[in-house]
Amino acid sequence: DTGVSQNPRHKITKRGQNVTFRCDPISEHNRLYWYRQTLGQGPEFLTYFQNEAQLEKSRLLSDRFSAERPKGSFSTLEIQRTEQGDSAMYLCASSPAGETQYFGPGTRLLVL
Amino acid sequence: AQSVTQPDIHITVSEGASLELRCNYSYGATPYLFWYVQSPGQGLQLLLKYFSGDTLVQGIKGFEAEFKRSQSSFNLRKPSVHWSDAAEYFCAVGSHSGNTPLVFGKGTRLSVIA
Numbered sequence: 001d002t003g004v005s006q007n008p009r010h011k012i013t014k015r016g017q018n019v020t021f022r023c024d025p026i027s028e029h030n031r032l033y034w035y036r037q038t039l040g041q042g043p044e045f046l047t048y049f050q051n052e053a054q055l056e057k058s059r060l061l062s063d064r065f066s067a068e069r070p071k072g073s074f075s076t077l078e079i080q081r082t083e084q085g086d087s088a089m090y091l092c093a094s095s096p097a098g099e100t101q102y103f104g105p106g107t108r109l110l111v112l
Numbered sequence: 113a114q115s116v117t118q119p120d121i122h123i124t125v126s127e128g129a130s131l132e133l134r135c136n137y138s139y140g141a142t143p144y145l146f147w148y149v150q151s152p153g154q155g156l157q158l159l160l161k162y163f164s165g166d167t168l169v170q171g172i173k174g175f176e177a178e179f180k181r182s183q184s185s186f187n188l189r190k191p192s193v194h195w196s197d198a199a200e201y202f203c204a205v206g207s208h209s210g211n212t213p214l215v216f217g218k219g220t221r222l223s224v225i226a
Contacts, residue, residue, distance in 0.1 A: 004155075033213055042116075042202050042216030043156070056213070091155060100146070101206075101214060103156040 002026075004104035006092050012110045013082055020078045021107045025094030032075050033101060034067055036060065037089040046090075049075060050097070082111045114139050116203050118217035125193050126225055133188040133220050135203030144206040145186040146214065147177055151199045159201075162186065173197070198224045 005024045013019050025032050030051050035043035046065070047057045051072035061067075064082075069075040079086055089108050093101040115138045125131055137143060144163055148156040160171025167179040177188045186203060200221050204214040 006155075035213075040218070042204075042218050043214075044216070045213035048213055093156075100158060100161055102158065103148070105155040108153070 004092055004094050004102055006090075006104040006107050008107060009105060010108050010110075012112065014112050015082060015084060017082055018078065018080045019082060019109065020076055021090055021092075021109075023075045023077070023092030023094075023104060025074070025092070026102060029094035029096055029102075030072065031095045031097055031101075032069055033093040033095075034075070034077050035091040035093065037091055037106070038087075043091055046077075079109075082109075084111045087111045114143075114205055114212075114215040116205050116215055116217035118201075118203055118220050120220045121218070122221045122223065124223040124225060127195050128192050131188075131190045131193045131197070131222070133201050133203075133222070135186045135188065135217060136184050137186065137203070137205045138184065139205050141207070145177075145179060146204040146206070147171065147175070147186075147188050148202045148204065148216075149199050150202065150219075156202065159188070193222075193224055195224045195226070198222055 007022045033048040034046040037043045045058050046061050047067050049069040064080045067077045089106045091106045092104045095101045117136045146161045147159040150156050159175050160169050162169050162179045170176050200219045202216050202219045204216045206214045
């Protein structure tokens with residue numbers, strides 16, 4: 001059990017560019033969650049998957065955001081046409097169904 | 113709607129002193145409650161959780177928390193703080209079914225002085 005991993009750890013991009021983040025959950029965890037954390041705030045839910053099915057999306061997830069979890073393993077979060085307001089830490093977590101969520105180290109995004 | 117309130121934005125304690133971080137929640141049913149800790153630039157590490165049973169739960173690093181249903185509280189305590197405990201602490205609430213994501217408080221930043 002190597003824990004939840006996220007790549008890249010840091011990303012700097014220019015406004016208007018697209019970015020993609022990857023999350024590898026703990027093996028055999030069928031639930032995977034994405035959260036966003038801005039400075040001085042707690043994590044806020046974006047979306048989550050059970051296996052490959054995306055079960056819920058937050059109102060925070062605008063149409064510029066898309067998430068996938070092909071084959072129910074790793075997940076990607078893409079942000080199109082980035083804006084400065086997208087600058088945040090993007091956290092991924094995984095869990096067995098209905099149990100404790102374990103978080104990855106996060107991807108810190110800076111949009112210039 | 114679920115919500116979590118952490119009334120203290122920043123707390124400073126002396127090394128060796130006791131610590132209590134407050135957490136109040138609003139939830140329509142029996143909650144799952146969690147405390148996570150976050151060091152600067154890092155992800156969240158689980159300290160402890162309450163699902164059911166004994167209302168005093170023990171966690172890692174010498175932390176404990178007590179669930180008080182009548183007060184809708186889940187305060188985190190440690191009898192003697194170490195300098196390495198300096199970090200951001202987040203309280204979170206979830207559902208028993210696990211079908212809803214966690215709702216976090218805004219966090220309490222702990223500073224430890226010599």
